[in-house]
Amino acid sequence: MPTILIVDDEDDIRELIAVNLMREENYKLLEAKDGLEALDLSKNKKPDLIILDLMLPEMDGVKVYKKLRDDVRTESIPVIMLTARGRLEEKIAGLEMGADDYMPKPFSPKELMLRVRNLLRRSNPNHGGNLIESGPFSLDKSALKLHLEGEEIELTATEFKLLLSLIESPGITQERGDLLRKVWGYSDMIQTRTLDTHIKRLREKLGGFGEAIETVRGVGYRFSEA
Amino acid sequence: MPTILIVDDEDDIRELIAVNLMREENYKLLEAKDGLEALDLSKNKKPDLIILDLMLPEMDGVKVYKKLRDDVRTESIPVIMLTARGRLEEKIAGLEMGADDYMPKPFSPKELMLRVRNLLRRSNPNHGGNLIESGPFSLDKSALKLHLEGEEIELTATEFKLLLSLIESPGITQERGDLLRKVWGYSDMIQTRTLDTHIKRLREKLGGFGEAIETVRGVGYRFSEA
DNA sequence: TGAATCCGTGACAGTTTTGTCACTGCTATA
DNA sequence: TATAGCAGTGACAAAACTGTCACGGATTCA
Known part of the structure; x- marks a missing residue:
């Protein structure tokens, strides 16, 4: 501010x-x-x-x-x-x-x-290192919020960490295990549906931009800047 | 990771x-x-x-x-x-x-x-801009965690935003209204006890380091790097 | 085409987080 | 020292968040 x-x-x-x-x-x-x-x-x-x-x-x-x-x-x-x-x-x-x-x-x-x-x-610039931008996405690490085309989208802590993980490596497919480790700290436990559920919730909040989170079947997810 | x-x-x-x-x-x-x-x-x-x-x-x-x-x-x-x-x-x-x-x-x-x-x-360095350090405090903006003398301290989203606000301006007194705006988005509403309560919770989690958050009577709070 | 996987989804209950309030304690000032 | 204003604290109920599960749909491969 x-x-x-x-x-x-x-x-x-x-x-x-x-x-x-x-x-x-x-x-x-x-x-x-x-x-x-x-x-x-x-x-x-x-x-x-x-x-x-x-x-x-x-x-x-x-x-x-x-x-x-x-x-x-x-x-x-x-x-x-x-x-x-x-x-x-x-x-x-x-x-x-x-x-x-x-x-x-x-x-x-x-x-x-x-x-x-x-x-x-x-x-x-960069809001003091607290902003990470990719295409129309603008993640504010200090407010834990997402700005998407002028709209302000509230994210929960888990959603924020998940989206940040994805957005920090645009174009790179991240394996399920990687994401579970980064966001949840799980060391194994690949056979959980938690990740899928949170991906779904994220996509919902992103509206039409939810497609930016691509599914890589059998591997994990990938964020692709529009 | x-x-x-x-x-x-x-x-x-x-x-x-x-x-x-x-x-x-x-x-x-x-x-x-x-x-x-x-x-x-x-x-x-x-x-x-x-x-x-x-x-x-x-x-x-x-x-x-x-x-x-x-x-x-x-x-x-x-x-x-x-x-x-x-x-x-x-x-x-x-x-x-x-x-x-x-x-x-x-x-x-x-x-x-x-x-x-x-x-x-x-x-x-800096964990890709996701680490902000001040004295023994090390805030991880990607994991929403605090590292304090090797110990890992879990913070809630609100606690994280509050501590980040304080730690980003070390030595500077931040008025109650400022903090309420930054963390909660309140535009006025100074007469709330919410800020005090969260300061208390933060101090508790910081243990002995809770003293780093100083009260400035009649004004607000200040983070002082040890 | 059929079987086997894998992913998407909605519902749900347990847990955590959150803001508020009443009360207490502290501090500054006269 | 008395008083007023401000900050600390514990308790509590409402709200939000989270992980899990069962089921259905989609995809892959033989």
């Missing part, structure tokens, strides 16, 4: 952004009205992303940005700059400073969402 | 190794009596580690080793060479060829175990 810091002196703009961010994703928000507050929050709460209006009272956005970049605690946080349309010099200044992205005002909330999502993905 | 290929023409040595490997760890074993069989198995079953006796009928171990290294499918598999004591020329030849380790015969099973474990750890 990434934390996003919104820095703008206009209440309604902060509100607009906040509402749109909260709608689609599970973000945590921080807000700041001026540069000093922004710098303070950035150091103490360390957001994953900053949305920074360049027009600020007291200390302008460019100054804030430079101060952020000068501190080891904040230098790597990606920043999206908000700038009034047509103020080209600001835009150029922003890009030259190495800003990660900028948005001219007035902006489309949808577009902002997309940029936020992209930047977060870029700066935090 | 790593696969280990034992290559030796003497039945009793293979047996000796097998028995010792199986005793302490959860390895899967393959066995080969001669060089041809070894090469065949290496390509088709792809072991994570090979224990190779240099004295083999037909094709000697050095030749087998060279062939392994010449094939992209097997070149990165670590090899432990077994060599008769005092045959210094073999020892040197082995090391020069880039062998990963060697053991003079007769060898101590215990020592062999240690070398196996070390090599596997070295060649497969």
Whole structure:
């Protein structure tokens, strides 16, 4: 759950952004009205992303940005700059400073969402090693959940381990004994129907994508990325 | 569960190794009596580690080793060479060829175990991104288990997610709301005793190490690596 | 085609997990 | 020291999870 810091002196703009961010994703928000507050929050709460209006009272956005970049605690946080349309010099200044992205005002909330999502993905690839992806499948090892085409699918602990075992070796047939060992810790006991039952439950939860788990008769199962 | 290929023409040595490997760890074993069989198995079953006796009928171990290294499918598999004591020329030849380790015969099973474990750890660091370690804690994201000072501790799905959340930000205090969001997906509902109860259960399972989860009164909890 | 295997499936009961609650104990502050 | 707020704890019932089994369908091979 990434934390996003919104820095703008206009209440309604902060509100607009906040509402749109909260709608689609599970973000945590921080807000700041001026540069000093922004710098303070950035150091103490360390957001994953900053949305920074360049027009600020007291200390302008460019100054804030430079101060952020000068501190080891904040230098790597990606920043999206908000700038009034047509103020080209600001835009150029922003890009030259190495800003990660900028948005001219007035902006489309949808577009902002997309940029936020992209930047977060870029700066935090793989969700800290907790995401394993294969085709449309995205397994979250920290939440024990599966994301499949935008849908979030709850898995039980056993289902999760089983799917992870399969998905970690795409295209490779895993013998029944292997899977029983990996998931259940069984050392022998091949003559059990437990594996089949759990495969069935998994396939059910995967809906149409259940076919990604292929049966290899007499051997075991294989995950094939679509 | 790593696969280990034992290559030796003497039945009793293979047996000796097998028995010792199986005793302490959860390895899967393959066995080969001669060089041809070894090469065949290496390509088709792809072991994570090979224990190779240099004295083999037909094709000697050095030749087998060279062939392994010449094939992209097997070149990165670590090899432990077994060599008769005092045959210094073999020892040197082995090391020069880039062998990963060697053991003079007769060898101590215990020592062999240690070398196996070390090599596997070295060649497969982090268990493929599934291990997260902090002090004596080692969380296995694929098995949903905790290893603590050699002991294996079973965790429920909720306990696992909670401990992972804490352990991923060592030293950082996480607010009650944050943890509730991360682990349970609650968006508000701070006034619940659920978190406390699960913290208690976790601490119990951690035994003496339960103190690693510190209470920050009025705020939340913090994991501190010992 | 027929026999033998192997796999898919639905039902079910035992077990484990889970969240809640009431109560107790602790800590900070005045 | 008194008080209020917060955290720890044990018990409990509901819910979820899990493994097993019997049966039926599918596949392989002779």
